[in-house]
Each structure stands twice: as C-alpha cells, then as structure tokens.
Amino acid sequence: MLIILKKVIYIFLIFVINLAVCSYLLNKLSARAELRRGFIASRAGGLGYPFLEISKYLTKSSRLNIWEIFLFFFSFFIWTVIPFSQTFILIKVDSDLLIAILFYIILVFSFLVNASRSSYGFVWNNFLKKVLMMFSVFIPMLFSIASLVLINRTLSLREIVGFQYQYWNIVYQPLGFILLFTSAFAQFKLTGLTRKNTVLFSENSEKEGAGFGRLITRISNYSTLFFLLVIIVILYLAGWQNLYFVNGNIMFVLKFYILFFVMLLLDKATPRLDDYNYLISINWRFIVPVSAVNFILTIVFFILRNIYNLI
Amino acid sequence: MRPVVRDFFIGFGNIFRKPRTVVFPKEKIIIPETSRGIPRLKLDLDSLEVLCNGCGKCKAACSENCIEIKKETDEKGQEVLEEFYMDLSSCIFCGNCVDACDRNAIEMTYRHMLSDPDRASLKLEKLDLVKQADYSIRDFWGK
Numbered sequence: 298m299l300i301i302l303k304k305v306i307y308i309f310l311i312f313v314i315n316l317a318v319c320s321y322l323l324n325k326l327s328a329r330a331e332l333r334r335g336f337i338a339s340r341a342g343g344l345g346y347p348f349l350e351i352s353k354y355l356t357k358s359s360r361l362n363i364w365e366i367f368l369f370f371f372s373f374f375i376w377t378v379i380p381f382s383q384t385f386i387l388i389k390v391d392s393d394l395l396i397a398i399l400f401y402i403i404l405v406f407s408f409l410v411n412a413s414r415s416s417y418g419f420v421w422n423n424f425l426k427k428v429l430m431m432f433s434v435f436i437p438m439l440f441s442i443a444s445l446v447l448i449n450r451t452l453s454l455r456e457i458v459g460f461q462y463q464y465w466n467i468v469y470q471p472l473g474f475i476l477l478f479t480s481a482f483a484q485f486k487l488t489g490l491t492r493k494n495t496v497l498f499s500e501n502s503e504k505e506g507a508g509f510g511r512l513i514t515r516i517s518n519y520s521t522l523f524f525l526l527v528i529i530v531i532l533y534l535a536g537w538q539n540l541y542f543v544n545g546n547i548m549f550v551l552k553f554y555i556l557f558f559v560m561l562l563l564d565k566a567t568p569r570l571d572d573y574n575y576l577i578s579i580n581w582r583f584i585v586p587v588s589a590v591n592f593i594l595t596i597v598f599f600i601l602r603n604i605y606n607l608i
Numbered sequence: 609m610r611p612v613v614r615d616f617f618i619g620f621g622n623i624f625r626k627p628r629t630v631v632f633p634k635e636k637i638i639i640p641e642t643s644r645g646i647p648r649l650k651l652d653l654d655s656l657e658v659l660c661n662g663c664g665k666c667k668a669a670c671s672e673n674c675i676e677i678k679k680e681t682d683e684k685g686q687e688v689l690e691e692f693y694m695d696l697s698s699c700i701f702c703g704n705c706v707d708a709c710d711r712n713a714i715e716m717t718y719r720h721m722l723s724d725p726d727r728a729s730l731k732l733e734k735l736d737l738v739k740q741a742d743y744s745i746r747d748f749w750g751k
Contacts (some may be wrong), residue, residue, distance in 0.1 A: 567612055
C-alpha cells in the first residue's frame with residue numbers, strides 16, 4: 298500500500314513539475330520566438346508565471362459542471378497506466394496501451410461535450426462538428442498505433458519499449474511517426490493552449506466556470522499534450538532505453554522536451570486550425586489516406602513475414 | 609510546406625536574438641532622431657529674452673487649439689509677449705506651430721514622458737516652456 302502511495306505521489310509530482318515547466322516554456326519561448334520578452338512577473342525571469350496564472354483563475358467564480366469533474370479525474374487517471382520506466386507504473390496490465398487510449402478518448406470526449414455546452418443548453422450542431430474534427434485527427438493516430446502494434450505484436454507499452462533495445466521503432470515506421478506526430482500536433486493546436494481556439498473552447502467558458510472550471514480545463518489540456526508526447530516517445534523513440542552511456546530516464550525527459558520544443562516552434566510557424574474546412578481538407582484528403590496506406594502496407598508486410606514466411 | 613519550414617527556423621533563430629521590446633524603466637534605447645516631444649520656446653542668447661513676439665501664427669496653425677497667447681504693449685509702444693500657455697493634454701505633437709513660426713522661436717524637444725496625476729500640471733506657462741531646453745538634446749528613453 299505504501300509503495301503504491303509512494304508511486305502516486307511521485308507521478309503527481311512529475312505531473313505538477315512538468316506542468317510548471319511546460320507552462321513557463323510555453324509562455325516564454327513562444328514570446329521569444331516572436332522577439333518579445335515574455336512574462337516578467339518576478340525577478341527570476343518570470344518563473345512565477347505558472348503560479349500567478351493559477352491564482353488568476355482561482356480568484357474568479359468556482360462553479361463546476363459535471364464534465365469538468367470528469368475532465369479533472371480522467372486527466373489524472375490517464376497516468377495510472379502509462380509507464381515511466383520498467384518498474385515505475387501504477388497499475389501493471391498487459392494491454393496498457395489499449396486502456397491508455399480508452400482513457401484518452403474519454404478525456405477528449407469530455408472536452409468536446411464540455412465545449413459544446415452553452416447557457417441555453419447543449420448545442421448538438423457544434424458537438425457533431427467538433428466530433429468530426431477530432432475524428433479526422435484521431436483516425437491517423439489510431440492507424441499509426443495499430444501498425445506499430447502489428448510490428449511489435451504486443452499491446453504492452455513496457456514490452457514495446459523493450460523491443461526497441463537495438464533499433465528504435467522510428468526506423469521501422471518513419472511514416473507512422475510523422476503521421477502520429479502530425480496528428481498529435483493538430484490535437485495540440487486544437488486544445489487551444491497557445492491561442493484561443495474555437496474548436497475545443499466552450500461558448501460560455503468565459504461566463505460560466507470562468508475560475509476553477511477553467512483551471513481544470515487548462516490542466517486537462519496540458520494532460521492531453523503530455524499524454525501525446527509520452528506516447529510518441531514510448532512508441533517510436535524507445536522511451537527509457539539507454540543511449541550508449543546516457544541514462545534512460547534522462548533520455549526520456551530529453552526526448553519529451555525536444556518534442557515539446559519542436560511542437561511549440563511548429564505552432565508558431567503554422568496558422569490556426571479553427572477553420573473547419575481547412576482542417577477537414579488537410580486531414581481527410583491527406584493524413585487519413587496516407588495513414589491508411591501505411592497501415593495496409595504494414596498488414597501486407599505482417600502477413601508475408603509471419604504467415605507465409607516470405608521475408 | 610516551405611513557408612512552414614522557413615518560419616520554423618526563423619522562430620528558432622529568434623529565440624537566440626535580442627528581443628525587440630525593452631523593460632521600460634530599466635533598459636534604455638536611443639530616441640529616434642525625428643521624434644517630436646514637448647515644444648519649447650527659444651531664447652535670444654544675447655539678451656536672454658524669449659524670441660517669440662506673440663504674433664499668434666502658431667495659435668492659428670494649431671489644429672487642437674492648445675496654444676493661448678497674451679500680449680502687452682511695452683513703453684516703446686510695441687506689442688510683446690506677456691504669457692504663453694500650452695495645454696499638453698490636448699496637444700498632438702504635430703509640429704504645425706514650429707512650421708508656422710517666422711522667427712524660429714519655437715521648436716520640438718525630445719521630452720516624451722508626460723504622465724502626471726494632476727491634469728492642471730499639463731498646462732505649461734512661458735517659463736515652463738523655456739525650461740524644456742534641457743530636453744532638446746537627443747537622449748535615451750527612460751530619462
């Protein structure tokens with residue numbers, strides 16, 4: 298029991314530290330990329346920014362709705378099945394990849410429902426539109442993960458990392474990596490962390506639950522971002538595997554932050570994705586077909602190798 | 609795709625460049641040469657009297673009506689300037705008064721920081737306008 302409690306505290310601490318660091322970097326680096334100075338609240342280069350932002354939300358109203366409570370719990374539940382090292386995992390299950398994706402889908406679904414509420418009731422039109430948009434970035438992600446699972450022949454994230462002791466999965470599935478990264482990047486843009494996005498942004502979020510509820514939504518946004526980055530690092534970039542003499546945990550953190558940094562800069566370089574037709578035209582016409590082709594090629598490869606022993 | 613890659617590297621390079629914005633009271637940058645601050649009344653360096661004779665051309669040229677001139681007649685019977693008021697709360701620093709003056713008695717300084725809790729202190733008199741000579745030298749922001 299104590300060991301589990303210890304792990305819970307560790308995971309919570311990792312989450313909170315990452316939250317502080319990433320929200321600081323998100324503000325500071327995006328400002329520096331635009332030749333601005335960024336937030337300077339305190340003497341030490343604005344390190345107090347995340348705490349100031351939390352206090353900003355807490356000073357407003359503290360009303361919550363049921364979907365925000367869902368968001369709060371699932372943004373933490375999602376970390377129970379994600380391994381941070383071979384032993385550092387809260388709940389050991391064989392198919393943790395499947396459960397993680399399930400939790401993630403519930404989290405995003407709560408986002409969508411929460412964003413489709415208005416003062417007068419539930420807006421079905423908006424909801425369906427947002428679901429379609431999210432589907433267009435979800436399908437490539439699921440296709441790439443499925444092709445990877447076919448190659449590694451396991452649903453366990455720990456085993457997938459174990460398989461990459463010699464070559465990283467990015468070597469076998471470079472297209473899958475690009476597609477998953479693009480999908481994750483689109484989801485990062487849709488969450489509206491860097492600029493206000495109408496897709497996952499509630500119509501009444503400025504009126505109702507502007508305080509504590511908004512804070513929870515924000516934390517969940519970060520949670521989805523961390524989840525996507527961690528999944529990419531584990532699936533394609535060998536997670537906590539040592540690289541020559543560099544410790545695996547350090548490598549994990551390094552890869553995570555390099556991906557975060559690249560996403561942040563790409564976010565500056567690309568236009569906002571709140572145009573429905575623009576998003577649909579990119580995803581349905583390009584990313585989804587390419588990911589489907591990648592999946593079919595992997596299946597063909599899988600059949601030829603494992604059933605007919607041709608390769 | 610090419611603009612995205614280009615912007616990506618521009619953003620990456622910008623992180624290592626010096627930011628364009630400055631923290632105002634702490635950091636200083638030089639004032640641009642053509643910037644216009646508070647107008648000042650020039651003095652005749654021999655007699656140390658104001659060059660302005662109160663002809664009122666600047667008042668006529670002022671689009672915001674922020675100049676107010678009072679004249680008096682001296683012992684020789686000539687009209688001379690008694691008082692020169694300028695309301696900086698309505699001045700737009702256009703420089704029309706400088707262009708309109710035939711005697712070059714008025715010029716723009718580089719003084720730009722005008723915030724004051726008291727609105728009445730923005731109405732400058734003749735002596736105040738003469739004192740602005742300190743700011744006719746180009747200096748740094750944040751003096």
